[in-house]
Amino acid sequence: MVSEVQQGFVKRVILLSWFTIGYNFLEGLFSIAFGIENESIALAGFGVDSFIEVGSAMLVLWRFRSESFKSADQSYSLQKERSATLGIGVLFLALSAGTTLASVLQISNGSHPETTWPGLLIAAISLSFMFFLWSSKRKLAIALDSSTVMKDANCSLACIKLSIVLFAGSILFLIFPQLWWVDSAAALVLALFIGKEGWETVSTARSESFSGGCGCSHQCD
Numbered sequence: 001m002v003s004e005v006q007q008g009f010v011k012r013v014i015l016l017s018w019f020t021i022g023y024n025f026l027e028g029l030f031s032i033a034f035g036i037e038n039e040s041i042a043l044a045g046f047g048v049d050s051f052i053e054v055g056s057a058m059l060v061l062w063r064f065r066s067e068s069f070k071s072a073d074q075s076y077s078l079q080k081e082r083s084a085t086l087g088i089g090v091l092f093l094a095l096s097a098g099t100t101l102a103s104v105l106q107i108s109n110g111s112h113p114e115t116t117w118p119g120l121l122i123a124a125i126s127l128s129f130m131f132f133l134w135s136s137k138r139k140l141a142i143a144l145d146s147s148t149v150m151k152d153a154n155c156s157l158a159c160i161k162l163s164i165v166l167f168a169g170s171i172l173f174l175i176f177p178q179l180w181w182v183d184s185a186a187a188l189v190l191a192l193f194i195g196k197e198g199w200e201t202v203s204t205a206r207s208e209s210f211s212g213g214c215g216c217s218h219q220c221d
Contacts, residue, residue, distance in 0.1 A: 009143045010064050015135055020057040020156075024050040027122065028208045042187040043119045045099040046126075046166050049159060049194065052091045056155040059084040062095040063148045078210075084148040086205035088155060092198025106184045116170035123167035147210070152202050155220060158197050162190045191220035192198045 031047025034040070062083040137153035140146075169186030172179055204210060 001014060006144065009140055013064055013137075013140050013144070013146075013149055014061060016133065016140070017057040017060045019154075020133060020152075021054050021061075022055040024057070027126060028054065030118075031122050038116075038118060040116070041099075041102045041184055042166055042169055042190065043122065045095075045102065045187045045190055046119075046122070048098065049162055049190070050097055050195075052095045052119065053155050053159060055091050056088045056152050059087045060148055063146075069104060080185045081147050082205050082210055085151050085210075086202060088148070088151045089201030089203075089205055091196050092155075092158070092194050093134035093202060094198075096195030096198055098188055099194065103184045103187040103191065105174045106187075107181055110180065115152055116173045120167050120174070123163045126163040126165070130156050130163060134160060141216050142146070147204065151204075154197055154201070158193055161193050165193075 028047045028050030032044050035042075035044025035047055063080050070176060134153055134156035137149055137156055141150035141153050147201075165186050169182050171184045176182075
């Protein structure tokens with residue numbers, strides 16, 4: 001039997017997931033559109049990452065919305081935790097591979113973005129939302145002891161790192177336009193962050209000792 005307090009946490013997870021889907025869908029559309037228009041691999045890659053977050057949030061919804069909280073089947077819940085965690089990891093790895101390939105091609109061609117102002121604006125807006133989402137999801141992951149929610153929180157944390165890298169890369173290119181390779185280098189850094197998180201997530205989900213927990217030994221206040 002799941003307590004009313006836990007059901008309240010689940011409702012908050014679902015609301016945050018829907019917010020994540022809506023916000024990141026719009027962020028992804030604008031990032032990819034401006035990235036293509038300005039030939040910025042870093043910005044386009046950032047946009048794809050936004051859609052990865054949409055996919056991650058949808059996996060969280062799948063994990064929790066169909067569960068019967070009045071008579072929870074522990075083995076069924078654990079399998080859903082494993083599947084959702086594995087799915088999030090695969091999304092990370094796919095993005096990392098695609099971003100790496102695109103960055104290498106851009107460096108090989110010696111191409112660069114026409115302007116970095118869209119990147120600066122989008123990165124700044126993203127940072128204003130992602131800290132809230134990451135902190136809220138992490139607290140809920142600990143409260144529910146959920147690997148899926150914790151990995152989704154890590155997805156938001158990765159977006160924070162990507163936003164910082166995108167912002168820094170955009171500033172450098174704006175001040176020193178002769179550094180044409182900065183955009184591609186920034187995208188490669190993004191791919192490194194994403195790939196590392198993806199590998200760790202997949203390894204966790206495939207482990208025989210996977211418990212479905214978030215890996216934290218304490219509960220939220």
